[in-house]
Amino acid sequence: MSLDVTVKHSFPSFSLDISFSAPTPGVVALFGPSGCGKTTVMSAVSGLLKADEARVVLDGDVLSDRQPAERRIGVVFQDGRLFPHMTVAANLRYGMRRAPAGPVKFDEAVELLGIGHLLGRRPAKLSGGERQRVAIGRALLSQPRLLLMDEPMAALDSSRKQEIMPFLARLHDEMNIPIMIVTHSIEEVARLADTLVLISKGHIEASGPVGAVLARADLPFSTGSNAGAVISATVEQHDHARWLTQLDAQGVKILVPILDRPLGTRLRVRIPAREVALALEEPRLISTNNVIAGTVRTVRETEDKTMALAEVAVGDVLFLSQLTPDSRQDLDIQPNKPVLALFKSIGVQVL
């Protein structure tokens, strides 16, 4: 099952030509600099923009052959766009108007988004984060087959973003609705997306499973603090004596500071490239808990040439390590070389 999107469109001074496919259900993130064409793709998919060419196929069904209103696509904009004269409850019910019977129930959506205590309020009396949660609820209650979110958190400050992120993560985990989200934030991508579509100047720079794309060393965002690997893992064991939790990622064991999560919990971790050192031999007396044997897949200089980034593969699991040109030379880091990736448990970000 997949979502397949092809959009071609020309504005007087900009042309877009993109095509990607993502497994469904799941979250596809469109990521790229301002003006690269993300909103244009979203508008063509929803039908708000009549693109020169647009083909949207969801699980074999050609949505783009239908009128926009018949596509059953829910849209959440940056600014929520709630009706100011209606209460939260009335805004939510508005979403249900003309909606076919479907899996999303009013009470469940309210509970999922944590907005039960807000039902009687008007939008002016809500915080930005609350408004966005209501806007998501309204879109969900229209029983969409596909949910589009155009920078749903862009208007929020960072603490509000932190507040809403868990709700978006629950949406991902608990609803079987495919989601396409536009974002400028690597953190959002790492936390929410399954498929990452990286757009640059109207074309696709890279697309694929989020872990694989984020671990690539050759992409423009793999510089500075953005560079890092995102890995899906399962909580395998808690070691209370050492205050560590062991995660399993396709057989690769990763130690993190002890987590208050039940065994078997699926989660994602992000390991920034700057936290990962490489060694050629097993180090002795070292404070890094994680020493993982792998093979260098690629190594290349960052765009500003101040650093090198090496992709280290252990089966399908990829790590990214940032090296100075000196250490790259000293260790003679090159493709196919067996290495050990070293990182502290506290260097791992649990998302």
Ligand SMILES: Nc1ncnc2c1ncn2[C@@H]1O[C@H](COP(=O)(O)OP(=O)(O)OP(=O)(O)O)[C@@H](O)[C@H]1O
């Ligand atoms: N209606 C329009 N008429 C002419 N040009 C347009 C129109 N809409 C968008 N563009 C141009 O198309 C390009 C892509 O715009 P788009 O809004 O899709 O970018 P974006 O990646 O979503 O940017 P941002 O992250 O800033 O929202 C821009 O150069 C923009 O100026």
